[in-house]
Amino acid sequence: MLKELGRGMWTTLRSMFEKPVTIEYPEVKRPVRARFKGRHELKRYDNGLEKCIGCSLCAAACPADAIFVEAAENTDEVRFSPGERYASTYEINMLRCIFCGYCEDACPTEAIVLGDNYELSFTDRRQAIYPKEMLLEPVRGEGKTTPQKTEPGEFIRSIPLMENPKD
C-alpha cells in the first residue's frame, strides 16, 4: 500500500521538473508546420501590386462554395494588379471554408496562399466573411499599396510570364 503511494508521489515529483508539453497560449504560440493550412492570404508582388487577377478559379475549385470573386478592369491610373483584370471584390466565408487548399491549387498566379494564422473567431456570422482588405497581405519593403498609378505600357501582360514552378 505504502509502496504504491510512494511510486505515485515519485511520478508527481518527477513531472514537476520535466519540460511541460503544454504552452502558455495565447501568450506563447506554437510555430506551425511548413505545410500548415491556416487562414488565407492574398499575396503581392515586391512592387506592391496584387497577384490576384480576379479569375474566380479559386471559387470554382472551392468545394464549400466559400469564395466570392468579382473582377474589374485595371487602368494605368488606377492599377491593382499587372495586366487587364483585378479582383474588385474578394470574399471568403471562413465559416464555410474547410481549409482544403484547393483554392491555392487552382490559382494561376499563386496569389492565394493558406497562411499560418489559425486564430479565427467571430461573434457574428457577418464577421466570418473576410473581405479583400483583410485577406491582402501588407505591403513589404519598397512596395507601394494599391491602387497604384503606373507608367503606360509597363504592366500590360495579363498574367506574369508563365514559367515552370521553381521549387
Add this chain to the structure above:
Amino acid sequence: MTKLVSLTIDGKQVTVPEGTLFVDAAKRVGIDIPVFCYHPKMEPVGMCRMCLVDVGRPMIDRATGQPVMDENGAPKIQFGAKLDTACTTPVSEGMVVIGASDKVKAARKDIVEFILTSHPLDCPVCDKGGECPLQNLTMAYGPGETRFLYDDKLHLAKQVPLGELIYLDRERCIQCGRCVRFQDEIVDDPVIGFFNRGRSLEIVTHSDPGFDSVFSGNTTDICPVGALTTADFRFGARPWELKSTSSICSQCPVGCNITFNVRREAASGGKTVIKRVMPRQNETVNEIWICDKGRFGYHYTESDDRLTTPLIRKNGELTPASWDEALGLVASRFSAAGEGLLTLGSGRLSNEDLFNLRQLTEGVKGKAALYTHMAGGDLTAQVGVAPGTDFGEMGKGTAILVAASDLYEEAPIWFLRIKQAAERGATLIVANARPTKLEAYASHVIRYRYGAEAETIAAMTVDRGPTTVAGHPSSVADASKAFAEAENAVILFGSDGLGLEGSQALSAACANLLVATRHVGRANNGLVGVWSRANDQGAWDMGLRPLTVDRRPELQSAKAIYVVAADPFGDDPGLLATFNLQPATFLVVQDLFLTETARRADVVLPAQAFTEREGAYTSGERRVQRFYPAAPARPDTWPDFAITAQIAQKMGSILEGRVPAAVFTQIAATVAAYAGLSYRKLAETNDQWPSVGSGVRRKGLYFSGTAYENKQGVGIHLPLSPTPLPPVNMQSFHLQGEGLLAVPVTCLYDRGQTVYPSALLHQRIGEVWVALHPADAERLGVVANSRVSLTLGGAEFDATARLDESVPQGVALIPRSMGIPINGPEAVEIRAGERVVL
C-alpha cells in the same frame, strides 16, 4: 427533291441529302468533328484545318464503271494519300469517313499545337474562358504540352476597341474569319475585315464609328476564342457562375428568343442582376442571332430611376403612399368615372396585363385603347401569316413585299431573314418613299412620294403601275405581276413616314392586295405588321384599339384616364395642353419610370419590368412566346396584371391577379385565336438544327457558337381568325399643304425609355437630328451637321441637320422618340441656326 446519299462515318451509316458536308452529316448522327472556322450558317472556307478526316471512296473500275468488289463482296474502299477537311468536302455515295483513327488524331493534335503557338493562354482573365471552343478542343484533342518556347510567343495589342461595343484581343485571335464572314455573308455589313497576311494578319474595322453594324454582338457569340468580347460583359463574371433564364426580347415585334444570364453582384449590394443577354435558339424566329439593341438595351430594367413606391398627389405634390391607399383611391375614382374611364395600354405590356386591363375597363363600360401610331392589327389577325410560316424556308416561289418600312432600323432580325430569303431566290419587292438598306437585295423597287403609300399598294392590286424609279427598270406593274404570280407571298408593312391615318389606309391596301391575289390563309402567306413595340399584336388580339387620329376628343371626354406603360404627354406635349384644360380628369399612370405623363398624374403606380416577372408576348408574326422571371423584382412593385386585378378587386369585381398562367388560361377561354393554348404548351420545344448543345459544357458550342439551347419553349403560332375577311374600305389619304413636309421615321437606337438608360448605346443614339436633301438644305441655308431650329405643330425644337441625298426633296425626316414629337406627316419650318459645324 434532293437526292439522298448514304455513307459511313466512323462505322455509323448516315443518309443525308446530296451536297451535305461531312461535318454536318457527322453532327446529324451525333459524331462531333472538331471545327474552328466552320459555322453551319456560313459557307465553309477550310482555314483552320481542325476538321481533318480520312476519306475513302469506293473504287470504280474504269472499264465497266462498276464498283470494284473485294473477296467478301463488299465494295473496295480507296483512301486518299492525305487527310481532307470535313467542312469543305461534300458527301458522295458509298464514302467511308474515318474521324477517329490515329492518323487523324495525330493531325488534329498538331493543328491544336500550331494554333496555340501564339495564343496567350490567358484563359483565367478571358471572358470566353469556360465556354471557349479553343479550350474545349485543346482539352479534347490537344497535345497537353507544347514544343514551342514561351519566350518566342508573339505579343500583340490586347485590348483594341473595334467600336464602343466590341473589343478585340489581337493575341487571342486564331484568324478563323468567322466574324468577317458573318458580317460579309450573313449581314452584308462588311465593316470589319482582314488586314495584312500571315503572322501579321489582324482584324480591323473600316467604318466610322468603329464596327458600325447593329448585329456586331453576334460576332462575339461565334468567335471560337476570346478575341471578340463585348464591352458590356467585360470581366462581368465567369460563364460557369451564371444562371440562365429564358426570355423574349421586348424591343421590337420580331420576338427574338433570348437568355438572361444573371449573377449576384457586390457592386449592386449583393442583388442578383442581369450580367448579359445571349441569343436563345429559335430557328423559326431569330435562328441564333439577336441585334445589338436587344443585347445591350436591357439596362433600363435595372436603372436607379425606377419607381419603387406608389405616389399620390397631395397638395399639388406627388408624395409616397401605401399600396392600399393608392389602390383604394384609384378604385373609387374609376368606379365613379364609369363609362368615362379611358384605359391606355401599350404594346410593352404582356398579354396577361392587356387582358386584365380590358376586363377592368369593360367592367365599368369604359374604353380600353392601345397607344400606338400604327393600325391594322385586326387585319393581321385575319389575313396574317398562318401557322407554319418561316422566313427561313422562303426562297424561290415566294414574293416578299416590304411596304413603308426600314427593316434594318425597325426590326433588324427580320431584315436579316428577309435578305437571306431574297438571296435564296425569293422575289423581294421594297416599296418606300426613300431608299432603304433592304433595297440592295430587292428584285423590284417601288418608289412613291410620302403620303401615297396606300395608293401605291392599291395600284398593285389593279395593276395600273405608273411609277418607275430611276436606276430601277422595273415598274409597279412588274412588281405586282411578280407578286400575284408568286406561289407564296408575304407583306410586311411598317410605319416609315406614316401616322395612324396613313397606317390605316396602308394596312387596308395591303390586306386587299393579299386577298385579291389569294395569298391568304396559308403558311408563308399573309400580312405582318412591323409594329413599334414587342406586343402590339397581342394588344390588338386582346381587343385594344387605337384612339382616333386626333386623340383629343377621347382625352377631353374622359373622366378618368388609366395610362399603363405609355407616355403620351412625353411623346406629344401638344396633348398635354388639351389635357390641362380638363383639371377634373383623374389621371393614373402605371409605369417603370416617372415619365412626363406620370409627373402630371394624380396617382402613380410602380410596375415590374418584364425581366422580373412572367408573361407572354405575341410577336409580329403572331407567335405567342413565354418569358420567365430572370431577376428579383424591386421590393414593393407588382406586375401590371396584378395591379390591375387589385384595382378591380377594390372596385368589386374579381380578376386573376396572382398567377399569370391562370390569366393566360382565361385568355385561352375568351379570345378565339388563343383557344387551346396554355403556358405548358408555350413551353414546348422541338429539335432544332444546327444543334447548339446545352449547359456550360455544351458540346455544340464550337459548332455554332455560344447561343443557348431552347429549353423553355419555342412558342406557338396563332391560327388565323376563322371569320371571313370583310371587304376592307380603304380610306384615301392625302397630305395637304405646301412647303417642307416632316415625316416620322423609326431609328433603332432612340431616346426612348427602354433604350436610353443603356449608357453604352449613347454614342450610337447621338443627338436629335433631322435629315434633309442637300438641295433643300441649300435653299434653306443649312450646312451639314449644323444646328437648326424647326417649328413643328406650333412648337420650337433644336436639332442637328443631316444632309442625305436619299431623302426625297421637300421632305424632312424626323426620328421618332428622339425628342421631337411627331405623330404623322405634317408641315414643318426649318431655319438654319448659328453656323457652327460640329
